[in-house]
Amino acid sequence: MVLRFCVWAFFGSFAIGMVGCGQQQVSTSTGSSLNRAYVTKTEPAGAIPVGEARSSAKSDEHVVLVGHIGGSAKPFVDGIAAFTVVDPKVPYCAAKEGCPTPWDYCCEQGQVKDNIALVQIVDDAGKTIAEDARKLLGVKELNLVVVSGKAQRDEAGNLTLLADKVFLKK
Amino acid sequence: MFRRRFLPWDYGVRNLMRRPSRTVLTLGALSVVILLVFVVVGFIRGLEQSLSISGDPSAVLIYSMGAEDNIENSSIAARTPGLMSASLSGIQNRFSVSYVSPELYLGTRVTTIDAQGSGLGLVRGVSTVAPLVRRNVKIVEGEWPKLGEVMVGRLVATKLGSSPSSLAIGNEIEFEKHRWRISGVFTALGAAFESEIWCLLPELQQVLKRQDLSLVSILMKPGVGSQGVEIFCKQRTDLELQAISETAYYQSLQKHYKPMRMLGWLVVLLLAGAGVFAGLNMMYGAVTGRIRELATLQAMGYRRRAILVSILQEGLLLSAAGSLIAGVIALIFVNGVAVRFTMGAFSLRVDSVALLIGCGVGLLLGVAGAIPPALKALREPVAQSLKAI
Numbered sequence: 189m190v191l192r193f194c195v196w197a198f199f200g201s202f203a204i205g206m207v208g209c210g211q212q213q214v215s216t217s218t219g220s221s222l223n224r225a226y227v228t229k230t231e232p233a234g235a236i237p238v239g240e241a242r243s244s245a246k247s248d249e250h251v252v253l254v255g256h257i258g259g260s261a262k263p264f265v266d267g268i269a270a271f272t273v274v275d276p277k278v279p280y281c282a283a284k285e286g287c288p289t290p291w292d293y294c295c296e297q298g299q300v301k302d303n304i305a306l307v308q309i310v311d312d313a314g315k316t317i318a319e320d321a322r323k324l325l326g327v328k329e330l331n332l333v334v335v336s337g338k339a340q341r342d343e344a345g346n347l348t349l350l351a352d353k354v355f356l357k358k
Numbered sequence: 359m360f361r362r363r364f365l366p367w368d369y370g371v372r373n374l375m376r377r378p379s380r381t382v383l384t385l386g387a388l389s390v391v392i393l394l395v396f397v398v399v400g401f402i403r404g405l406e407q408s409l410s411i412s413g414d415p416s417a418v419l420i421y422s423m424g425a426e427d428n429i430e431n432s433s434i435a436a437r438t439p440g441l442m443s444a445s446l447s448g449i450q451n452r453f454s455v456s457y458v459s460p461e462l463y464l465g466t467r468v469t470t471i472d473a474q475g476s477g478l479g480l481v482r483g484v485s486t487v488a489p490l491v492r493r494n495v496k497i498v499e500g501e502w503p504k505l506g507e508v509m510v511g512r513l514v515a516t517k518l519g520s521s522p523s524s525l526a527i528g529n530e531i532e533f534e535k536h537r538w539r540i541s542g543v544f545t546a547l548g549a550a551f552e553s554e555i556w557c558l559l560p561e562l563q564q565v566l567k568r569q570d571l572s573l574v575s576i577l578m579k580p581g582v583g584s585q586g587v588e589i590f591c592k593q594r595t596d597l598e599l600q601a602i603s604e605t606a607y608y609q610s611l612q613k614h615y616k617p618m619r620m621l622g623w624l625v626v627l628l629l630a631g632a633g634v635f636a637g638l639n640m641m642y643g644a645v646t647g648r649i650r651e652l653a654t655l656q657a658m659g660y661r662r663r664a665i666l667v668s669i670l671q672e673g674l675l676l677s678a679a680g681s682l683i684a685g686v687i688a689l690i691f692v693n694g695v696a697v698r699f700t701m702g703a704f705s706l707r708v709d710s711v712a713l714l715i716g717c718g719v720g721l722l723l724g725v726a727g728a729i730p731p732a733l734k735a736l737r738e739p740v741a742q743s744l745k746a747i
Contacts, residue, residue, distance in 0.1 A: 260423065260600065265588045272592050297424075306592045316589075344596040 239275040258291030269317035275303035291329035370671040388680030391633035396688035400706040408704035412549040413605030448582035457577035483562030500542030509542035511552035513703035516696035653743030677724025
């Protein structure tokens with residue numbers, strides 16, 4: 189009887205030890221389909237490359253930009269609809285060069301500085317959409333996109349486009 | 359014919375005690391194998407936890423675009439903290455103090471004054487805002503450094519390969535051709551900062567003849583996130599800055615250590631394999647010597663299944679006891695042991711996951727080691743087994 193008790197006590201302590209005090213991890217995720225309000229199937233007319241827009245566009249002017257999504261190893265901002273685009277004339281690493289992140293333009297960093305713009309997808313109130321652009325628009329790095337919206341300039345010559353329409357060219 | 363269902367529980371337990379020397383030897387072998395599993399899993403968990411704990415979800419790091427993942431290579435303008443404070447909303451602010459910490463970070467040769475320890479140390483020049491942003495940093499001995507002084511993390515001694523006594527308060531260390539008095543010791547809840555040496559930013563800049571910074575760390579208000587800072591850095595391409603949440607930064611470092619972690623799991627697998635073979639060897643010996651006994655039990659009416667369960671019970675009891683012994687040893691002697699690695703130092707962690715894996719492997723050894731010899735013994739005809747010597 190005593191032996192049986194000891195054995196059960198042994199297994200009981202073992203089971204308690206196994207259960208332990210594990211940390212509970214909670215993960216949340218939000219899913220979304222492409223938002224047709226921001227993705228257009230017809231290409232906006234009068235698109236100009238990013239480099240040209242940086243030299244000609246004025247603040248609050250309506251601009252249509254064309255460029256590749258990229259410019260850094262992480263061109264998208266996680267969790268909100270914003271990304272950088274680079275002028276199509278700037279070459280990115282060819283596939284045969286074996287670069288794992290050709291969209292960072294590591295071979296042509298010098299040219300990127302004057303040929304890059306930030307695109308923020310905004311709602312009617314002008315507020316940036318709080319959803320990852322990859323999910324919202326179905327785009328990825330190095331996609332060639334045409335975006336239309338209102339330009340914002342600063343004293344350093346940087347260009348931000350508050351966009352309301354995106355056309356995925358390829 | 360009447361068939362008994364299962365052997366009494368006590369039968370298997372008593373069997374173990376009938377051969378105490380063999381049982382103790384097997385228990386010892388199993389405990390050693392399981393302890394090795396605990397050490398390897400503790401190493402992997404310690405490395406993972408050190409990097410995951412290091413990130414504060416509200417903290418954002420800003421450093422130069424060209425530095426990629428390596429903050430030590432980063433160089434940003436000294437005006438960046440002021441620019442950030444003026445341009446960004448959502449920065450934590452109390453009593454007119456913005457939680458924006460300018461920092462200069464470098465890896466350099468550090469020598470303890472008794473020359474016991476000399477190695478690559480990690481030095482961070484900070485201001486008094488740093489503890490506001492790095493909320494897990496706590497001074498456990500001494501005080502905040504003054505001019506000519508440094509405070510050292512709990513794991514600096516391990517990182518430098520010196521004794522903790524050589525880094526006691528009042529002692530001196532040398533780096534960048536200057537001697538620094540140790541004014542305090544700090545902890546950071548196991549984060550990577552614990553292997554760093556902190557000194558005053560202006561003094562470090564003066565010693566290094568540098569006016570730039572390595573990074574700016576910002577504590578955002580709760581729920582604000584890093585997106586606003588990331589947007590700012592992408593807008594101001596002329597500044598050539600990049601922003602990343604501190605948790606994301608340390609997660610990105612984890613990928614560099616993936617090969618090491620994979621190697622660790624391979625070692626766990628090999629150890630488990632070796633343990634299974636040891637268990638098999640022992641159980642074969644134990645069962646072979648009991649062929650007549652097992653046949654007798656069958657002749658008495660016990661089913662083969664019941665005898666198999668009893669042998670499994672013996673194996674499980676032994677392996678569970680081995681797991682408990684190894685677990686206790688690991689918790690007392692392995693948990694918290696500091697280990698040096700490239701980025702700093704970290705403590706082995708025998709946490710709930712490590713216990714679960716170690717004990718799981720232990721139980722697996724008991725089951726996997728007992729089944730094959732038991733099946734072999736029971737496959738023989740009863741009449742033939744009864745005549746076995």
